[in-house]
Structure formats: structure tokens, C-alpha cells
Amino acid sequence: MPHFIVEYTDNLNEDLDLHRFLQQVNETIIAQGCFPTGGIRSRAIKLEDYVVADGSCEDDTFIHAKLKIGQGRSEAEKQKVSDEIFALMTDYFADVFAKHPFALSFELEEFQRTTYKKNNIHARYK
Numbered sequence: 444m445p446h447f448i449v450e451y452t453d454n455l456n457e458d459l460d461l462h463r464f465l466q467q468v469n470e471t472i473i474a475q476g477c478f479p480t481g482g483i484r485s486r487a488i489k490l491e492d493y494v495v496a497d498g499s500c501e502d503d504t505f506i507h508a509k510l511k512i513g514q515g516r517s518e519a520e521k522q523k524v525s526d527e528i529f530a531l532m533t534d535y536f537a538d539v540f541a542k543h544p545f546a547l548s549f550e551l552e553e554f555q556r557t558t559y560k561k562n563n564i565h566a567r568y569k
């Protein structure tokens with residue numbers, strides 16, 4: 444299951460349309476052609492308890508996203524999906540960057556062990 448998980452600080456709440464962002468993330472992942480559409484699960488998690496830097500600025504904000512995938516993709520495939528997702532994030536959150544003290548980051552992580560899975564959504568995309 445490619446899992447896309449984005450965490451965001453709650454002081455960004457009013458500035459974000461995360462459903463539209465997650466839709467675009469899924470479209471980006473599907474367009475790669477190497478991830479099963481029925482396995483893609485994206486979600487956003489609002490952070491209420493966090494500290495940025497030395498904690499002196501309550502207006503500090505951040506967004507961190509992670510794409511978790513199974514093993515087997517080439518380095519080129521992993522680099523391409525990472526580059527495209529971070530480009531989307533940079534573009535999508537450009538207004539946030541202009542308006543707030545803001546840290547944006549992304550990582551790709553591979554599951555180190557086989558995941559346990561049972562998923563009947565795949566049948567829809569066969």
C-alpha cells in the first residue's frame with residue numbers, strides 16, 4: 444500500500460485545502476505506473492502538540508509528509524516519485540510559505556519487512 448501521510452501544525456488549519464492536495468498526491472502516484480491504484484491511501488494528520496525550534500514563536504508552522512512503499516522499485520522510480528511529490532508540495536503550499544514561518548519536508552520510506560495485507564479494492568482496477 445503506498446501510504447501517503449502528511450502531518451501539519453494546527454495553526455495552519457485555515458490556510459489549507461488538504462482534501463484537494465491529497466487528491467493531487469494520489470494522481471501523482473498513480474501516474475508513475477509502478478504503484479497499484481487500489482493500494483494507495485493518503486491522509487492528513489493535524490498536530491496539536493509540537494514544538495518548533497526553541498519554541499519561542501507560536502506562529503511557526505510545519506508540514507512533513509511521508510510516502511511509505513513496499514520494496515522492489517528502482518532508485519530512478521523512487522527518485523522520480525519523490526521529486527514530483529515534493530514539487531507538488533512546494534507549489535501547493537507556496538502561499539503558506541509566503542505567509543508564515545514555515546518548514547516543509549518530505550521523505551520516502553520503504554517497508555523493511557513484508558507487510559500483512561488484505562485488500563479488496565484492487566479488484567476495481569483490474
Ligand SMILES: O=C(O)C/C(=C\C=C(/O)C(=O)O)C(=O)O
Nearest residue numbers: 444445479482512513558560562
Ligand atoms: O507492498 C506493500 O506493502 C506496499 C504496496 C502495496 C500494497 C497494497 O497494494 C495493499 O496493501 O493492498 C506498494 O505497492 O508499495
